[in-house]
Amino acid sequence: MEPIPVHKGKVAGLNRVNVDTDQIIPKQFLKRVERTGFGQFLFYDWRFKDDGSVNEEFELNRPENQGASILVAGDNFGCGSSREHAPWALQDYGFKVIVASSFADIFYNNCLKNGILPVPLPEKDIQYLLKESARADYECTIDLQEQRIRDDKGFEQSFEIDSYWKEMLINGWDEIDVTLKYADKITDFERNHTA
Amino acid sequence: MCARTIVDKIWEKHAVIEEKGKPNLLYIDLHLVHEVTSPQAFEGLRLKGRKVRRPDLTFATMDHNVPTVNRFSITDEIAKKQIDTLVENCKEFGIKLADLNSPEQGIVHVIGPELGLTQPGKTIVCGDSHTSTHGAFGALAFGIGTSEVEHVLATQTLWQVRPKTMKVNVEGKLGAGVTAKDVILAIIGKFGVNFGTGYVIEYTGEVIRNMSMEERMTICNMSIEAGAKAGLISPDDKTFEYLRGRKYVPEGEDFERAVEEWRSLATDEGADYDRVVEIDGSEIAPQVTWGTNPSMCVPVTERVPSPDDFNTDTEKRAAAQALDYMGLEPHTPMEEIEIQHVFIGSCTNSRLSDLKAAAKIVQGRKVAPGVRAMVVPGSQKVKEQAEQEGLDQIFIDAGFEWRDSGCSMCLGMNPDTVPEGERCASTSNRNFEGRQGKGARTHLVSPPMAAAAAIYGKFVDIRLLEKEPVG
Numbered sequence: 001m002e003p004i005p006v007h008k009g010k011v012a013g014l015n016r017v018n019v020d021t022d023q024i025i026p027k028q029f030l031k032r033v034e035r036t037g038f039g040q041f042l043f044y045d046w047r048f049k050d051d052g053s054v055n056e057e058f059e060l061n062r063p064e065n066q067g068a069s070i071l072v073a074g075d076n077f078g079c080g081s082s083r084e085h086a087p088w089a090l091q092d093y094g095f096k097v098i099v100a101s102s103f104a105d106i107f108y109n110n111c112l113k114n115g116i117l118p119v120p121l122p123e124k125d126i127q128y129l130l131k132e133s134a135r136a137d138y139e140c141t142i143d144l145q146e147q148r149i150r151d152d153k154g155f156e157q158s159f160e161i162d163s164y165w166k167e168m169l170i171n172g173w174d175e176i177d178v179t180l181k182y183a184d185k186i187t188d189f190e191r192n193h194t195a
Numbered sequence: 196m197c198a199r200t201i202v203d204k205i206w207e208k209h210a211v212i213e214e215k216g217k218p219n220l221l222y223i224d225l226h227l228v229h230e231v232t233s234p235q236a237f238e239g240l241r242l243k244g245r246k247v248r249r250p251d252l253t254f255a256t257m258d259h260n261v262p263t264v265n266r267f268s269i270t271d272e273i274a275k276k277q278i279d280t281l282v283e284n285c286k287e288f289g290i291k292l293a294d295l296n297s298p299e300q301g302i303v304h305v306i307g308p309e310l311g312l313t314q315p316g317k318t319i320v321c322g323d324s325h326t327s328t329h330g331a332f333g334a335l336a337f338g339i340g341t342s343e344v345e346h347v348l349a350t351q352t353l354w355q356v357r358p359k360t361m362k363v364n365v366e367g368k369l370g371a372g373v374t375a376k377d378v379i380l381a382i383i384g385k386f387g388v389n390f391g392t393g394y395v396i397e398y399t400g401e402v403i404r405n406m407s408m409e410e411r412m413t414i415c416n417m418s419i420e421a422g423a424k425a426g427l428i429s430p431d432d433k434t435f436e437y438l439r440g441r442k443y444v445p446e447g448e449d450f451e452r453a454v455e456e457w458r459s460l461a462t463d464e465g466a467d468y469d470r471v472v473e474i475d476g477s478e479i480a481p482q483v484t485w486g487t488n489p490s491m492c493v494p495v496t497e498r499v500p501s502p503d504d505f506n507t508d509t510e511k512r513a514a515a516q517a518l519d520y521m522g523l524e525p526h527t528p529m530e531e532i533e534i535q536h537v538f539i540g541s542c543t544n545s546r547l548s549d550l551k552a553a554a555k556i557v558q559g560r561k562v563a564p565g566v567r568a569m570v571v572p573g574s575q576k577v578k579e580q581a582e583q584e585g586l587d588q589i590f591i592d593a594g595f596e597w598r599d600s601g602c603s604m605c606l607g608m609n610p611d612t613v614p615e616g617e618r619c620a621s622t623s624n625r626n627f628e629g630r631q632g633k634g635a636r637t638h639l640v641s642p643p644m645a646a647a648a649a650i651y652g653k654f655v656d657i658r659l660l661e662k663e664p665v666g
């Protein structure tokens with residue numbers, strides 16, 4: 001996992017609520033046995049028309065959103081299935097940070113485990129970011145150490161993240177390595193545990 | 196000691212490491228594995244030279260990709276690769292697998308309880324969001340992602356933040372023709388698709404107590420559609436009787452000892468929850484969804500809403516988008532919506548009792564012209580039992596297709612899909628855009644409602660049907 005202490009990047013807006021994982025990565029693309037290469041299928045049914053041509057109207061296809069690494073969306077982002085292919089696809093497409101007014105639980109965790117930073121913000125900030133993101137050159141900086149997001153126009157807001165995950169992300173640690181340090185404790189536990 | 200909820204009791208029994216204000220390291224008693232979310236996890240283990248810590252606590256099956264006819268000739272090369280990969284991974288890491296040849300194969304959330312792997316008080320995980328199903332037995336069961344699958348394989352534990360608890364209390368008596376599916380749809384319809392986010396829901400009250408284990412599984416199954424981490428029900432005599440004699444359940448005296456222990460898990464009188472909501476079961480009618488998430492549902496006797504009926508701009512926009520996708524006009528009576536497909540199956544509603552309830556409606560009737568209807572039993576065992584009871588013949592005589600077990604049309608990752616723009620009455624749990632196939636329009640209903648829709652080619656109020664003599 002790559003460490004992400006501070007990230008500055010272009011912002012793309014997706015003004016929708018309840019964006020579910022079936023939309024993020026439709027199930028016909030879940031059959032690969034690798035972790036990579038899912039970006040080409042991100043939001044597939046929205047990005048492409050039936051005949052396979054690019055749907056120019058879809059937000060992420062607009063010229064101003066090309067090369068964005070920060071995605072802003074509405075409430076309950078990532079609801080639905082537990083498929084980790086959703087964060088893999090977002091990441092492979094180039095997103096490092098997802099900002100939304102709220103996240104579905106499993107998706108939120110899946111992001112953290114893959115080095116994507118989910119940033120929950122109040123609705124009014126989301127509305128502001130969605131509006132600003134219409135500008136082609138709009139950028140934000142996310143400082144994970146400080147737990148703050150800001151732009152160069154004076155917008156600044158703090159966000160919540162669990163300290164455990166903050167440490168993991170900042171250092172780019174592998175969670176299994178961390179847990180295996182407690183292998184003795186797990187063995188002790190197993191000795192006394194009946195399911 | 197102060198009164199505790201079942202969630203408190205299970206949590207405290209499984210916390211390997213508990214530091215205040217940090218995620219706890221939670222021990223996992225049962226890890227269920229299927230072909231779609233596991234290949235990358237096994238690959239991760241291989242890359243780092245790690246082993247599966249407790250193959251004996253891990254159990255695998257194949258369900259999402261498998262064809263439900265001609266199951267041994269998988270034409271989709273990539274699906275076949277996932278299935279073959281699971282077989283190889285289970286062999287390499289020493290994990291029990293119910294493969295396509297096994298009489299125990301089926302949808303992971305159907306076979307766990309069926310085999311008695313699912314037991315009260317266990318912590319159960321699976322790389323699948325509907326793992327909440329197992330909560331019906333008083334287990335703490337939740338879906339995880341592939342990284343977590345890898346973590347559990349390697350360590351038999353997970354770092355977890357202790358969830359908040361919510362009690363959803365359903366009192367009263369259900370009317371005739373109203374099923375568990377209608378109850379859970381009505382709950383999600385009333386409180387929304389994310390009212391459960393951050394919570395484990397415990398379902399209580401007279402309605403829940405009166406439900407069979409199968410019905411309880413339907414309720415817990417859809418907890419995730421309310422955004423909840425898990426849903427569960429305190430175990431009682433029905434739970435124990437269901438489990439008695441199942442393959443992985445202790446026998447004889449050990450069983451009695453287990454029951455004693457299980458009984459003590461039930462939430463104590465007067466325990467506190469972070470949130471409590473109440474629902475009057477007697478007011479619930481058979482539900483049909485009209486939109487693209489499970490909260491967008493109304494009683495079958497009502498009409499498709501208009502975006503103007505909603506309060507906030509966001510809700511109005513979401514409703515308009517959903518109606519557009521579903522190809523529905525506001526104010527259309529639900530009973531006038533014509534369907535072309537019927538799917539009876541999925542981990543929500545594919546158990547023997549579901550098939551029986553549907554067969555009761557179907558018996559002596561015929562599927563409407565122009566409707567394609569199929570029944571996909573949740574497991575090979577369900578299929579076998581249904582055939583012993585002659586249910587297959589009732590369905591086949593009426594014009595239904597009778598299939599082998601699997602996820603099938605619940606998600607259309609296999610050959611079973613709904614064509615673009617066509618409408619399906621489905622007993623599954625998700626009516627998301629594209630869930631049953633690109634452009635497919637899904638209406639979630641109970642098994643008897645789906646059966647009736649097959650007969651009439653549109654939604655009908657089964658409460659009227661049940662009074663009518665078969666003719």
Ligand code: SF4
Pocket residue numbers: 258259302303304323325541542543601602605606623624
């Ligand atoms: S039946 Fe549907 S919801 Fe259940 S496990 Fe299979 S795909 Fe998931």
